[in-house]
Amino acid sequence: MKSNADIKVELSQISTLIENIEVKINYSAPTGYFNTLPDIIKQKIKHQNNSIDNIFDSTDYLNKSELKNKTFVAPENYFSSLPNNILDKVSDRIKTKHYFGGRLLFSYSMAAVIIILIGLILFYNLPHKFVLTNNKSNNLVITNETKKINLNENIDEELDKINELDALEYLKENGHDINAALVASLTENSGMPDEVDYLYDNETLNNYIDKIK
Amino acid sequence: MPDFPDDSELVFQFKNGSQKEMAFTSIIKKYQEKLYGLIRRMLISHDDTNDVLQNVFIKVWNNLDSFREESQLYTWLYKIATNESFNFLEKRKKNRYYSLVDHETDLINKIKADDSFDGNKIEWKLQLAIQKLPEKQKIVFNLRYYEEMPYDVMSKVLETSAGALKASYHHAIKKIETFLTSE
Known part of the structure; x- marks a missing residue:
């Protein structure tokens, strides 16, 4: 780092009050802190790496894939009941579709009846000059x-x-x-x-x- | 302080697998006290400083392999340390409990709790005055006044132009002076 002469000159130009403060407070760390810090940090890093190594360091490919699969475990008997559950859902959906299909047909029929009724009412009530082309x-x-x-x-x-x-x-x-x-x-x-x-x-x-x- | 290899040698040793751990230990030992002082002035509390300092060196371990040697190691370390300190302060301000307590008051209380604190001494009054500064001005003042860091280096650490840093330092001193004379 450069000589601090320039820094002192600069400070004296801005504030003589602060320049004249002779003691600079240095916060002290607890005794022995710096002796133990490197080991603490290295231990943390090893722990961090070990937690990853424990999962993926196995040389057995099957074990690795088993471990990976064990990350997310399905509930007991989930896969045995899955096909039936899907079939149930599919049949429910078909029923729903029929219901909606019948309802749709009924709606169209009702609409047709209403249109015919309106047409008849108009035919008998409108002046005939509008009816005759x-x-x-x-x-x-x-x-x-x-x-x-x-x-x-x-x-x-x-x-x-x-x-x-x-x-x-x-x-x-x-x-x-x-x-x-x-x-x-x-x-x-x-x-x-x-x-x-x-x-x-x-x-x-x-x-x-x-x-x- | 024991002699350590220069920074470029430490980086080389770290990147050379067989000496990685030894080089890393040397980097910690070489810079731990400087970085501790820098972080401690920002956070005041030793426990907070310890957390941040450990995170700084863990980041060094994880990223030194990709460190580009055109910048100096100590500049890079200071950069990580200041960023980690800012991030810590930001998280602290967003914390539900700490948001109830004024951040500035919290730091002042921590200074006053120091065993060697003496409110009549100008150097301790200076510590209290520094806490009145915005975070960026505070770090500029600390790096210039305590670390005696040149502006060109500070410019790399804080990614701010040297001119802006000079102006920031000037404003910081004037604010501190006003505080000290009004006391």
Whole structure:
């Protein structure tokens, strides 16, 4: 270590009070402490090394692995009961899965029923202009009439109320042979098909006329 | 004090397996009193100092093989000793029991419990004043004032620039002076 002259000069420049303290306290260790300290330290180190050597110094590989395995010991009969325990857990899990699968199916079914109910409620309660995508006035009339029929549950009564001209117009627009139907309705021949039948087959009347010619 | 081989020779002997234990014993004997004094000034209690000093030499045993010889052995030993002392103090401060007692008061009480303590003597007042310093300033003051360590060596031990150490030492002295004059 360097000469302490510089250190004394430095101290005198900072504080003469401290520079003038003549005695420097040195804490003393108990008698004989330094004689025994090296051996105490070496003993500690040997103890530290021995605790490691005791475990791994064996030359027998099997003994080493046994020692390593003995570090963590499983409870008695743990391994004999392990396969059954695992199988129990697996079957529990399968049961749980089925339970959840059934529950899932039930949930979907309930959701479907609720959606159908909501759809029906909307169908019967919303204004029909929203229900019909075809914006023709005839469709609107028919839908309104259908609704009335449904409510009264009497189709004949409701059909009587329909204006004849409206009905004819509707049939014409939908491609039915109105004239043939009218002719058939005026003919008093029980051998002929009903006029209603003509409404569904506009060629029947022509065939019939050809036949009687 | 008996003559010991120089540090580089001791390190060489230690690294050469057959003389390891003998070299280690020599290192302990050569430095035990110096390191004891350094640690004791930080911890005051002999028992605490003994624990830390033993840990220091155990670390030396465990790590000297990987010691790089470009730094000096005694610098390395002082570094381990100061680090171990700081770590000990930190653990002590976190200790549930000791956290209830003011750390500074605890050290002052230990000084006053010393058989040779005399509160009227300036050298003992100086000991009390040192305990008022922050830990880093305390170690800088101790290394400079008691160990007379040059700043370049202290810089390696504490891993702090020489300029910062000079400033720290200056502040430490001024604080101690203020304490001594106010008494």
